[in-house]
Amino acid sequence: MRVRDSVVVITGASSGIGRATALAFARKGCAVVLAARRAEALETVRRACERHRRAEALVVPTDVTDAAAVDELARRAVQRFGRVDVWVNAAAVNVFGPFGEVPLEDFRRVLDVNVMGYVHGARAALRVMREQDRGTLVNVSSIVGVVSQPYTHAYGMSKHAIRALSASLRQELRLGKAAHLHVCTVLPATIDTPLFQHAANYTGRRPVAMPPVYSPERVARAIVRLVRAPRREVVVGPMGRSLVLQSRISPGLVERTMARHVDRTHLSRKEPAPPGRGNLHVPAAGQGATHGGWGGRRRTAVRGLAAATVLAAAAAGAARRVRTP
Template sequence: MRLRDHVVVVTGASGGIGRATAEAFAREGCAVVLAARREEALEATARECGKHRGARTLVVPTDTTDAEAVEHLARRAVEEFGGIHVWVNNAAVNAFGRFEDVPLEDFRRVLDVNVMGYVHGARAALRVMREQGRGTLIDVSSVVGAVTQPYSHPYGMSKHAVQALGSSLRQQLYVEGVKGIHVCTVMPATIDTPHFQNAANFTGRKVVAMPPVYSPERVARAVVKLVRHPRREVVVGPAGRALVRQSRTAPAVAERVMARQTEKTHLSRKEEAPATHGAVHVPIAGEGSVHGGWGGRRRTGMRRAAVAAALAGAAVAAGRRTGRGAPGC
């Protein structure tokens, strides 16, 4: 499918998966509307998108918890580019801590951004898409939308809600006989973004990216692919796919596996961390970035090299066994 004429709105485009996704659509020659709280970071994203031939950008600073601001975002996209073909709900925040230790104002804010922000985005997007008769709404959820974690209770709750939102919207469009509008949910595993550094943290321990870590570009490619070939849900990352499968066949086992993995590898055993609200209430200043310094792209390359080496070794061994078994050949 040719995407060059598509208009794409991306929330949370100031960094991480959102910025990588915006750049991926810009690479396709799309008109990309960039939304987040940080105008400085959005301008940096726009500069990167502008490097691609045919790409057009529009920066609209937006707090997705404000329904009127999100409606304004949709209007600006239509006024500037004539419509909205793709809307990517991606803006999200996180708060780590024991259930009793996360301040209620942080707990509530995570749910407001991650759930109501997506509700506002979906309402604005679907209004335009219904008028057009076509469009794709993509919600970026998480593997924790299927298997929750200790220490990130509001985030896990919010991502389960995102799964439910996508499912219920698909059902509504189905019973109404709507054919041209698709609702897709993306469930990334651990991704190399600034998400973990920017999270609120009340654990007393430094939050680190839980391995295996994948690149945000991998998620962006999955999002672009969904526009061409819509699917209900897509899990990004082999480890994530394995865990989601396990959650469906052996949910109690999956819960225990995730609990152990989180305790051992998601919170540092060596580095302490002061209590912080992170970017939950106020965005981090600066131009933002796609990557968080966790080596997602490098680690993916290393895993692929290891698999290739193992397959090559197995092929050589199989060849030797075959040779020994057929001396007359």
């Protein structure tokens, strides 16, 4: 599919991956429809998008947990631009905490945003795309949708659910012979976004980006490539691809190693943090940001490579033991 001049709806466009994706499509000369809860942040993204030649941007403040609001988002996109070629579900929230200590209302909120928000987006997008008989839906999951981790139970559940939703939709579209409708899933590794600062937290320790950390622009480029050449699933980041592969070879080993890695590098041992609900129920103030200030891949390359090497060696050893008669 041709990317230039496409009409692209993006949820979670006020920060992180959603914001980077909006800018990536704007650079390709697309019309972008920007959705998130924060109107001020979306206006900042709109101005940045419209600096690119031929790009147009429409701001539609939207809480993706409200199905009627998401339907209105789709209606506004079609009203302004006549169609929806691409819909990117990228809105996400997170909560860190021991399983028994996370308030149930916070647990439900993560699932409501990260799962039902995608359901609402998919229903609205596919309704339009079926009428057009073409279009691409991109759902942003995570490698924790394959390899689970401790202390982010609701987030991990949601990312597994997104992969299941995408697979079911692909099957249904195939049975309906909708050959020109595509559903793609993106599984990023750790990305340098404000997600960790904005997360609710009940661990007593400050969440930090677990190395190695990749840029949100890397994910955005992968999403643009998916529109050009759709694929079922794409993992973004070499460490992510390594973990996914290793989890198929030795799932128990990867599960144990991930637990240790999260405890040592995802939650700071030096910086205590009071309990807080982050942006779960109330949007963060300000104009938003694409990056979280985690330094990108280069600052964490050595630690990340060491972790990847340990995992790879362990998985390879396990594979050799399995093959040995």
